[in-house]
Amino acid sequence: MSENKTGKYLxxxxxxxxxxxxxxxxxxxxxxxxxxxxxxxxxASHLEILRQNLIEDQTQLQSLKENMTxxxxxxxxxxxxxKTLVPLNNSMKKYLIxxxxxxxxxxxxxxxxxxxxxNEIPALDTELRTAVLNYYAxxxxxxxxxxxxxxxxxxxxxxxxxxxxxxIFQKDNEFEFMSSFYKDDPRPTSSIDEDKxxxxxxxxxxxxxxxxxxxxxxxxxxELIESSDKILSIIxxxx
Numbered sequence: 001m002s003e004n005k006t007g008k009y010l011x012x013x014x015x016x017x018x019x020x021x022x023x024x025x026x027x028x029x030x031x032x033x034x035x036x037x038x039x040x041x042x043x044a045s046h047l048e049i050l051r052q053n054l055i056e057d058q059t060q061l062q063s064l065k066e067n068m069t070x071x072x073x074x075x076x077x078x079x080x081x082x083k084t085l086v087p088l089n090n091s092m093k094k095y096l097i098x099x100x101x102x103x104x105x106x107x108x109x110x111x112x113x114x115x116x117x118x119n120e121i122p123a124l125d126t127e128l129r130t131a132v133l134n135y136y137a138x139x140x141x142x143x144x145x146x147x148x149x150x151x152x153x154x155x156x157x158x159x160x161x162x163x164x165x166x167x168i169f170q171k172d173n174e175f176e177f178m179s180s181f182y183k184d185d186p187r188p189t190s191s192i193d194e195d196k197x198x199x200x201x202x203x204x205x206x207x208x209x210x211x212x213x214x215x216x217x218x219x220x221x222x223e224l225i226e227s228s229d230k231i232l233s234i235i236x237x238x239x
Contacts, residue, residue: 078099090174152210161203172189
């Protein structure tokens, strides 16, 4: 009789333990599900911020690419005159002004910074994670090229043009800002010295270098547009 009671109590105790364990496991599963759901919602929210950032980036990148295309044409046209393929004309003044403009991409990094701080990048699927990391790595390489390009302008091209070809700063310069700035200037205009510019090997080397830098940057901006397009396509397909 006593053994039967002991057996019943033991079975009851084991049953209680099993129920407690099952309850704990269910609670843990629910907690894990809640945490996973919170992470998924956080990632989705931050991906939307990233998506908006990329759209803004693309607008800026398209403008930068167009400016590089214009600069390439300016360098090309300048060299055509220096090589005497076409006669030297007043448009050279405009080209020299346009080629000393500096450009720099300023990406909106709110989304990627938030995701990095939240350690959410590893949680992205492989394709999206790879695309995002590639995009921001490409931005770093682009910034390096921009620094080289802008430093060359600041330290070589612009000082040389200002010193040797100050004659371009006149109202007959076709660059809109320049013609507007000097529109009330009563002084007579003068032309660039043809013999000087056609035999100026320093200017020629600077223009060739500028041509190269603009082509390199145009390629970088194009690649960034393509890279951001890929990210946007993946994000949109997952919605």
